[in-house]
Amino acid sequence: MNLLIKKINNLINKLENYRTTQINFIISFFLICFIRNFLEGFLGYSKTIGTNADIKVTIIQMGALFNLEWITLFLYISLIIYFLTKQNILSVFKILLVFFNIIIIVPIIDYFFYFPYGCRIDYLYTINDYVRALLCFFVPFTDVKVCAGIRIEVFFSVIFIFIYIFLKTKDILKSLAGAFVLYFLAVSSMAFPVFILLVFLPFYLNKFNDFVNLFFFTPSFLDSFLNKFSVMIHLLLIPSLLTIYKIYYGNKKLLFLLKNLFSLNTFIVFSAVFWGFISGYGIHNLFSSVFNIFFIFFLFIISSFVNLYLQGNFKKETNILFIFLLIFSLSISLNNFLIMLVLLIIFFIFIKIKVLIKNNLLNVLIFILLFIVLFVFGYIIIPSGIYINTLNILTAIMFPIIYCYNKKRHGNH
Incomplete structure (x- = not known):
């Protein structure tokens, strides 16, 4: 034995x-x-x-x-x-x-x-x-x-x-x-x-099964109930990722990660995505269902991952961020997946060019392009035509300028 x-x-x-x-x-x-x-x-x-x-x-x-x-x-x-x-x-x-x-x-x-x-x-x-x-x-x-x-x-x-x-x-x-x-x-x-909805059980009791059915199967801006399942999984996934990160890197690196996840730059990225989303969906529909609240948080998670990718402070995690951004985007729709792929490719090309050409104006122009892509990413969540107006153009220019200024101010080149 x-x-x-x-x-x-x-x-x-x-x-x-x-x-x-x-x-x-x-x-x-x-x-x-x-x-x-x-x-x-x-x-x-x-x-x-x-x-x-x-x-x-x-x-x-x-x-x-x-x-x-x-x-x-x-x-x-x-x-x-x-x-x-x-x-x-x-x-x-x-x-x-x-x-x-x-x-x-x-x-x-x-x-x-x-x-x-x-x-x-x-x-x-x-x-x-x-x-x-x-x-x-x-x-x-x-x-x-x-x-x-x-x-x-x-x-x-x-x-x-x-x-x-x-x-x-x-x-x-x-x-x-x-x-x-x-x-x-x-x-x-x-x-x-x-x-995933057990937390709501005390509030619905005998009607809990109806609540689950309505939550996932009521028609929404997403193509299928499968998309809703994919979006809701992040509530379990994100805590596990953060815990694994703490175990492997320690408390100090975890605090640095959290600082970046909830940094001003993350909120700037989120603002661009969210502005695109409500431009198509409408602010009056925003809180029309419980799922929408979870979805807004999901958009924030995507924005925080995009910011980590753009910052370049987590080079060891680049492959993981790349994969999760594509999977998260596919959770919304195939179109969002393709838009996210375009954004990641543009940034990859930009990094290669930046090594050869150091130009602050080019830096700003590339980030304007990236933020336009982020705006479109948010907008196409709702199947509708894109109407370009002055406010959209000004917003597309404002967000990347603030983002670039904040990056330079904190020494993230």
Whole structure:
């Protein structure tokens, strides 16, 4: 038995310390997610891949919603392991990435289990279904409205985290706690519409299911309820990202990050995006629904990430910021994704030119162009024609000038 445990520990040690780069890790992670998403869409009952359904919906589903779910779940599982074992967070990331491959086999299991039609995968939308899933998820032959492959996936994931934490801590209570929290998060992710709105349960009580339905399925300026799901995930994602950042870099770097996230420059960027948004949507519609409040906060998150990218103070995180900006933009629409891609490409070209040509006027002109793009990014959220007026032009010029002045004043060249 001791020899077996020693071999397992040696294997774990290898899986925690293999060499990889940031970009290789990111590519590997998204490849795993893409294969899972593709197989699920190709083999599942919905047949998302290969149908005549709107390709935009498929792109948003696979590119934004599913990826945001996988990223958020991966980060929270990493945090569970870290806080219970105190292992190096990078080592946790590495071994978790290896075992994360388990998500690929789920659509294959479901395909054969529900042959020839595949399994219908959907969220749980009522509080009763959510509670039933929490209580009966591992009970055989009990219908919890979740596919068999996913139940098997969660079962082995719970076993993995229990064994891993126990081998690291020799503490049965910590192992049970880790397994339970993972179980809770995994089941809750399947009832995401209910879980994310649980804070409103005391206010609606018997009408909570109606509130969830109205919140996500009432028509809005977004193309689909899938966009709403993607937007709401940031409420869980952002805290996990900040926690991971603090663990890896420490309190001092976290304070510097927060200072930049909530800096004057962030509010200037947000003002440009928000001005474009209300120019199309109208100020009188702004607080017409609870979702709109969350969406405004989401626009602020995007603006803060754009500011971090433009500041250039977080070069190690450039790849991560780039990816999140594209995924966040795709969460809104394919058009917003393309506009954000244009903005990032313009800034990339500007950085290359700036090395060769140092000119303050060029700097201001490029930022005027960037802020026009940001204004358009906000405006096209609402499908309508763009009407250029004097106020829009003055605003487009004012914001980048203030931004450039503030950058120069604080020594951010």
